[in-house]
Amino acid sequence: MRACVLHAARDLRIEDRPEAPLGPHDVRLRVRAGGICGSDLHYFFHGRIGDFVIREPLVPGHEFSGEVAETGAEVSRVRPGQRVCVNPGRNCGHCPRCREGRPNLCENVFFMGSASKFPHMQGGFAEHATVRDTQCFPVSDSLPFEEMAFAEPLSVALHAAARAGNLMGRRVLVTGAGPIGQLVMLAARRGGAAFLAMTDMMDAPLAAARRMGADETFNVGAGTGALLDAAGAMGGYDVVFEASGASAGLNAALMAVRAGGIVVQVGSLPGGETPVMANRIMAREIDLRGAFRFGDVFGDAVTCLEKRLIDIRPLLTGRFPIEQASEAFAAARDREKHLKVVIAF
Template identity: 50%
Template sequence: MLNCEIHGARDLRVTEAPTEPLAAHQVRVGIRAVGICGSDLHYYLHGRVGDFVIRAPLTPGHEASGQVLELGAQVQGLRVGQRVALNPSRNCGLCRFCRAGAANHCDNVHFFGSASKWPHMQGAMREQVLIDAAQCIPVPDALSYEMAAFGEPLAVALHAVNEAGPLLGQRVMVVGAGPIGALVLMAAHLAGARESIAVDIVDQPLAACARVGATQTINVARDAAALEALTEGKGQVDVCFEVSGSYAALAHCIRATRPRGTVVQVGSLHGSSEGCPLNQIMVKSLRYVGTFRFVDEYAWAVDYLSRGVLDVSPLLTQALPVEQVHAAFALAADRQQAMKVMVTF
């Protein structure tokens, strides 16, 4: 089978790998679409994501969908030929976090396409995967493989909104208008937000956010005054989501959020915190929330996509065949051109 491997910074190879034997509880899935996520880009561009360094060839990809090719002897409830979205997270169900309902912090998690453990956890950017039956969520034939592959990033957004608390009637701001930021906006509207503001430094993602329902967009690099207006009177926003991984973005959130409002950190912060008014978290009695991956929200995400509750199609920039995987990664890295780019098999 064809298999994409990242060997180091800008060293992505398409190889041929042997197929693996199927265990009784597993399903063999033919991958049809895989989204390129920010972490995949970091592995490709830098050979690492934060402290997680590639030490052996890593197959990326955790946003995936496909078709059931073969069922293990003990598998029930699925059929060969069925379309499925793939939950990339396999939790142990036994550790203290799983037992407490926080499986996103499982001590023994296996998560597609991550170098956070040794041996590395291989991802879905390959022709076939073996996966536990419980990780396969059936989707209707009418849902394209590309739309089904949005299940994972939408689950991240739904979890972030779920952790934010009640949003009914709230004014929401998202700083960082990439795919996750846009999906957070959509999830916030689904949760009842009355107004949503998208903030970024690039016009293209802001335009995409407008297409999926943002009531206001601000390019802070060009119109700092518009963002400054939201800081008046100790802050004009009820709930802010930091989705860029930037301390500058976090600073915007803290300044714009009203006293006793909520700031949700979705992005993985990097760089220097100098200039970020962290003390205002105390001064304004802000509720500061971190959010990581998802728990039950993956099933919710796939259900919403399957029933057409949310239309994420405006966020898909292009789907390229695996033979053009280098072009796909190059396009995904260009924020002036791309929101979500996928690789197809």
């Protein structure tokens, strides 16, 4: 099978790779669509994301969908020919975090397309992928593969919204209008948020946010000082979701949230130390919460997609065949033109 393989920063090759053996509970998929995530972009352009560094050839991709090609002897959850959304994570079910109902914090997690462990956990940007049957969520034939690939990022957004708690009637700000930020906005609206604002450094994604229902947007592209000034002026939000992955974004969130409010860190911050206005957390009793990947919400995300309870179609802005995978990564980085770019297999 052909696969997209990252050897180092900006070194992506289309290579032939052998099929993985099929175990009794395994499912072999014909991958049809894979969405390029922000973490994939970091791996492609920098060879790392945060503290996770590529140390061996890595097949990226954890946002993908396909159809069942073959099943192991003991698989009954899916059958050949079915369309499935794929949960890229497998938790052990036995460690303390799994037992307390937080599978995304599993101490033995397997998460596809990640360099967080060595050997790396290979991803789904290939013509075929072999996964466990429990990772497969069947959908009807009416849902396009490209939309099915949104199940994973939508799960991230639903989990972030759940980490914030009750959003009914809340004033909410999202910093960072990339795909995850936009999905968080949609998830917050579904959770009952009464007012939604968004910041970004570029006009195009903010315009997209307004089209999808943002009540107010702020361009903070004049630099960190302008960002903090704007955050001070915007102060009074009940909940702020930090989805930019920038230190300045986190500090802006701490400035913009009301006393006693909640900040949810969704974006992946740079590796190493991050300067944070920590005294503000103390003096205003701000709850700072992390949102890492997602818990048991993948099935909910699939339902939202299939029933169009959350309409992600405006986010899909680019499609490229596998032969143009490098061009797809370059396009996905162009935030003036694109939100979510999908590779077709």
